[in-house]
Amino acid sequence: KAGVTQTPRYLIKTRGQQVTLSCSPISGHRSVSWYQQTPGQGLQFLFEYFSETQRNKGNFPGRFSGRQFSNSRSEMNVSTLELGDSALYLCASSLATGDWNEQFFGPGTRLTVL
Amino acid sequence: AQKITQTQPGMFVQEKEAVTLDCTYDTSDPSYGLFWYKQPSSGEMIFLIYQGSYDQQNATEGRYSLNFQKARKSANLVISASQLGDSAMYFCASLGVGGSEKLVFGKGTKLTVNP
Numbered sequence: 001k002a003g004v005t006q007t008p009r010y011l012i013k014t015r016g017q018q019v020t021l022s023c024s025p026i027s028g029h030r031s032v033s034w035y036q037q038t039p040g041q042g043l044q045f046l047f048e049y050f051s052e053t054q055r056n057k058g059n060f061p062g063r064f065s066g067r068q069f070s071n072s073r074s075e076m077n078v079s080t081l082e083l084g085d086s087a088l089y090l091c092a093s094s095l096a097t098g099d100w101n102e103q104f105f106g107p108g109t110r111l112t113v114l
Numbered sequence: 115a116q117k118i119t120q121t122q123p124g125m126f127v128q129e130k131e132a133v134t135l136d137c138t139y140d141t142s143d144p145s146y147g148l149f150w151y152k153q154p155s156s157g158e159m160i161f162l163i164y165q166g167s168y169d170q171q172n173a174t175e176g177r178y179s180l181n182f183q184k185a186r187k188s189a190n191l192v193i194s195a196s197q198l199g200d201s202a203m204y205f206c207a208s209l210g211v212g213g214s215e216k217l218v219f220g221k222g223t224k225l226t227v228n229p
Contacts (some may be wrong), residue, residue: 031215043205043219056216088157094215103215105151105159 002026004093004106012112018079021109025072025093031055032074033103034066037088046089049074050096078111086113116141116208118220126226127196134181135191135223137206146210148189149217150180153203162204165189196227 005024013019025032034046045058049068066076072093078085088110092103117140127133139148150162165173165180173180181190193200203224207217 033215033217035217035219042221043207043217045216045218048215050215058216090157090159092159092215092217096215101215102149102161102164103217104161108157110157 004091004104006089006091006106006109008109009107010110010112012114013081014114015081015083017081018077019081019111020075020077021089021091021111023074023076023091023093023106025074025091026104029093029095029104030072031094031096031101032068032072033092033094034074034076035090035092036060037090037108038084038086043090046076081113083113085111087111116143116146116210116218118206118208118218120206120220120223122223123221124224124226126228127193129198129227129229130195132192132194133196133225135193135204135206135225137189137191137220139187139189139206139208141208141210143210146208148180148182149207149209150178150189150191151205151207151219152200153205153222155202159205163191193225198227198229201225201227 031050033048048056068074088108090108092105094101094103119138146167148165152160163175163178179192203222205222206220
């Protein structure tokens with residue numbers, strides 16, 4: 001079974017631009033979560049989508065948004081990029097059928113904002 | 115709210131020896147899960163082991179075991195017979211029950227295995 005895939009793997013943008021990252025979950029997984037990882041703040045939860053609905057949201061400004069499609073693929077968008085948005089963005093998928101579900105992570109997208 | 119504390123920024127261990135990575139947690143959820151992930155320099159998070167709060171026995175997965183002490187709110191990871199490939203960042207994380215897949219991570223511990 002194929003794992004979680006994220007595209008692109010690397011991205012360089014300039015301040016003020018916007019960016020869209022994509023995540024394809026493991027087949028059959030309905031939940032997709034996004035995390036931001038930076039050296040200073042560590043791993044922080046951005047949001048989670050389940051059956052095309054945002055089920056939970058972290059403490060990030062409205063410039064960060066996401067969506068999930070009917071095939072469970074998810075995208076996250078960051079508008080008006082700032083230098084501090086430079087980070088590794090990880091997405092994770094899970095079956096979300098029980099109390100606790102192992103989350104399978106993708107390889108991440110490394111975003112650099114210049 | 116949940117909080118995970120990993121007090122060891124870095125740890126060193128000799129190859130073939132065992133090492134314990136510390137993790138304490140604070141949660142108001144009556145039921146929760148605790149996870150350990152490994153992150154090599156490539157960046158991908160690799161699931162290692164999981165412990166449910168109601169599990170009576172400590173979880174084990176090959177060379178990994180989780181020393182779960184509920185009263186002390188600790189969930190330490192024990193790696194036996196360390197290998198050079200174990201050198202990586204290790205993250206402890208918690209997940210509350212209730213219909214959300216939001217993992218709360220600690221700051222991580224960088225493990226270096228010396229030959």
